[in-house]
Amino acid sequence: MGIFNNFFDQFKAGDFTLEPNKKVKTIQSEFKDNFKLSLRVYKGKQFADPEWTIAGLNEKTSKKVMAQNEDLTIKANMTIKAFEDLIAAHFGLVVQVANEHNTYCINNGYTLGQAARKDDLKDWCIEKGFKGIEDWLKSEGFDSIDDYYNQQK
Numbered sequence: 306m307g308i309f310n311n312f313f314d315q316f317k318a319g320d321f322t323l324e325p326n327k328k329v330k331t332i333q334s335e336f337k338d339n340f341k342l343s344l345r346v347y348k349g350k351q352f353a354d355p356e357w358t359i360a361g362l363n364e365k366t367s368k369k370v371m372a373q374n375e376d377l378t379i380k381a382n383m384t385i386k387a388f389e390d391l392i393a394a395h396f397g398l399v400v401q402v403a404n405e406h407n408t409y410c411i412n413n414g415y416t417l418g419q420a421a422r423k424d425d426l427k428d429w430c431i432e433k434g435f436k437g438i439e440d441w442l443k444s445e446g447f448d449s450i451d452d453y454y455n456q457q458k
Contacts, residue, residue, distance in 0.1 A: 325396065329358070340381065342411070347398070379391075385420060402420060423438065
């Protein structure tokens with residue numbers, strides 16, 4: 306099934322558009338709506354203020370943020386590394402893709418579509434000797450991934 310999922314990811318039109326005049330929190334919200342993943346945006350080595358636009362970040366950082374660049378459309382078949390590198394090259398921003406609960410960064414080798422389907426977590430579970438996510442959750446005493454992450458807070 307994974308091959309078919311990866312194949313169909315390339316046909317998802319306009320999965321996510323990053324526009325330079327949007328606030329960081331809007332970009333993060335739209336990214337989560339589209340990919341069910343968290344987007345960490347940095348200003349230097351600290352998280353960017355969610356109330357600032359990309360143009361506003363340019364005024365508040367020593368690194369040049371290229372807010373005048375055109376909109377950028379991201380597809381689900383891009384690897385996380387390619388996505389993060391593209392944002393850095395296009396806007397001068399440092400971003401990281403994290404899981405939907407924003408508790409860990411996704412390995413750069415996965416595509417956005419794979420990460421949205423939790424393939425990284427499935428692979429980790431299998432690597433640890435579990436049959437899958439449900440098997441791991443059961444061993445931890447949880448019925449769902451949401452229950453697990455809510456307990457971790």
